[in-house]
Structures are given as C-alpha cells and as structure tokens.
Amino acid sequence: MMSRILEWVEDWIVYKHINENADQKKLYLIKAYNDRGLYKHADIHAEKLEHKLLHGKGLDLKTNKHLQELKHIQYYSNNPIKYKIGYEMLNDIVKYQKLSYKEYAMTYLLELYNRSELSNFDFEELIGETQELLSHIGDSEVSDILKLTQELFIDNGADNVIQLSNLIKTNTIKSDTEFHLIVFLYLNRKARIKWGEGLIENMTLIRDLLEYGINSGIYSINGKIPNSQFNNLAGQLSQFSTYNEVNSFIDKWIDSVNTKDKSSSLNHAKAIASFYFDDYSNVLYRLKKVKYDNLNRKMVGYSLKTIALYEINEEALLHDHIHNFKRLLRRNQKALNNKYFLSHSNLLKLIELIIKKKYNTLISISLADYTPLFYRTWFIKKGIK
Secondary structure, three states, rough: OHHHHHHHHHHHHHHHHHHHOOHHHHHHHHHHHHOOOHHHHHHHHHHHHHHHHHHOEOOOHHHHHHHHHHHHHOOOOOOHHHHHOOOOOHHHHHHHHHHHHHHHHHHHHHHHHHHHOOOOOOOHHHHHHHHHHHOOOOHHHHHHHHHHHHHHHHHHHHHHHHHHHHOOOOEOOOOOOOHHHHHHHHHHHHHHHHHHOOOOOOHHHHHHHHHHHHOOOOOOEEEEEEHHHHHHHHHHHHOOOOOOHHHHHHHHHHHHEEEOOHHHHHHHHHHHHHHHOHHHHHHHHHHOOOOOOOOOHHHHHHHHHHHHHHHHHOOOHHHHHHHHHHHHHHHHOOOOHHHHHHHHHHHHHHHHHHHHHHOOOOOOOOOHHHOOOOOHHHHOOOOOO
C-alpha cells in the first residue's frame, strides 16, 4: 500500500511539473493527438504553439528547443501534414536543432570558464573543441547574449558588465526562466569580482544588480528569500556599500526572508554586516539575540564571535568560547560537509596561533597551511600571509 501511495505521489509530482510548463504541456498534447490519429486537433494546437514561440515576448533558451520538438513530433508521426510541407518541416527541424544545440552548448561553455576560475581543473581543450564545433552554426538572439556573457570571462574591461546589466533590466530576456537565471548569476559574480579588482568603480551598478536579483525573484523560492541566501546577500553588499546602506537593505527585505524567527534572522544578518565594517562590539551584541535552528548558520555565528572576541581583546572569554566551539565541531563533524568543518577548524587553529604569537614573536604563521579557511580576507587584513 505504501509503495502504491508513493507511486501516486510521484505521478502527481510529474503531472504538476508538466502542468506548470504550458509549452511542454502543449507538446505532450500534440503528440497524444498524433498518436491517436486526431491530426486536425494536433495541427490546430501545433499552429498556435508555433505562433506563440515565434512571437512571444522575451528571449528564452527553450524557444528553439521547443520549436525543434514541435516539428519533430509533427514530422515523425503519421500526420499527413508532413506530405504537404515535409521538406520545409524537415528543414526547420534541423535549423532549430542546431540553434538549440548552440545555445545550450554556450551555457556549458560559461560554466567551463567559471569552473576554470574556481578550481584547478583545466578545461582549455574542451573549451576549444566546443568553440570549434559552434563556429559552424549560425547565431541567434539568445546565443548573441550568451556570447556577451562569455566576454565577462575573456575581457577584463567593464564595458561588458555595463552592457549586460542594461540588457537584463530591459526585459529582453524572459523573466522567471533558466536563461534569465544563468545570465544574471554569471553577471553578478563577475561584476563583483571586477569591482574587487578595481576594474569597476561604480558601486551603484553592483548594488542595483543585487536589488534587481531580489525584485525579479531570482533569489527567492515561492516568493521568499532563503535564510542562507539573505545572509550571503548581506555579506556581499557589505563589501561595496556603506554601513547604513547595508543595514537599510536588511531592514527593507527581512520581511521577505523565509524564516520562523524574524528576530534571529535580522540579528544574524546585522552581525555579518557589523563584522565587515569592523564593528565587533555590535557583532557580539547582535549574536546574543540569535537562536540557531540551522547548524551551518550556527557555525558562522560562532566564527564571527571568535573573531569579535579576539578584536576587542577579551582573551579569557575567547579561551572559553574556543573550547566550546571545538566541542561543537567535534559533536557535529559527521553532520557537516568536510570542507565546511575544516574551514571553521582552521579558523580556530589560526586564532590560537595568533594569540600565542603575541607572546612569542618567533612563531611563524603561513596562511597557505590553513586551507580551506573561513573569513580568509580578515586574516589577510591582519597582515597574515
């Protein structure tokens, strides 16, 4: 009985997923009509769907993909329409398939560039092979935008950031789509990196991108911003805004956060902001008001408190806190991602070493020996390399 109920639930999940995608639903309907020999009904729906795909507002990755699927369904059936316009339909299948292939392949290229920056993997050969294949296929409006997005990784200038920022705000790209999400996430990441490298001086542009991400629903799920995402946004904004601007941002959007404890979410986010602006007393004040219902967030709070206690020179309290933090880490080691566990463990080890170095200047510290590491930029700011 339980297995049968699970099958019903899974069927419902699939049905709901298909039903939420109007175009995909129409494609299944057209195929169903063709399979049952109801060709007139299939043709009527095919014509309406093709018109919608060709004349709909906003660019989308799925447009050429769905056009290719539509032509494929009509052609590879017993529908007599293929004998009337078979040559033209076959030509369209190939045309839309090539365009769709290029568009999706270009999104993979973006991730190859992205992963090359974030890891030690060398994707140069794969990137070259893919670009060679794509050079033989014509462009589309979607691939033109993806090419501009690709320039974020190739060109060190700021023009591509400005151009893409303006483009994404004009509704050229259909909102609430995978294409919209892909372009925005790469744009937002590279814009912040280029700002950090001094290639972009306009901080308003970066702030506007974050605001756009929230207003457009990119950062939200079912209309609510996940707690972890909200904390990340507060941290990002703290790197290129004033203290007052970050706190105003937190106050403005806290009601949109998916949380059962608004006060804890607010104070945790403000503790993060206070840390970035070296207001360590306020870090401790805010953290006192936080009740943690999430282990990862609790670890962040403990690391913030570790640094704040060190900065205000409360060594006795810091010693007790480090002892408690180590116990917390040991108890939850299996529940934590290994990299996450090591990041916090290394932070504690370094803090203890820095304290010892205050009394023994012969102690040497190399940041390279402590990887991964939480809040690495703070240690660099303290002159540790």
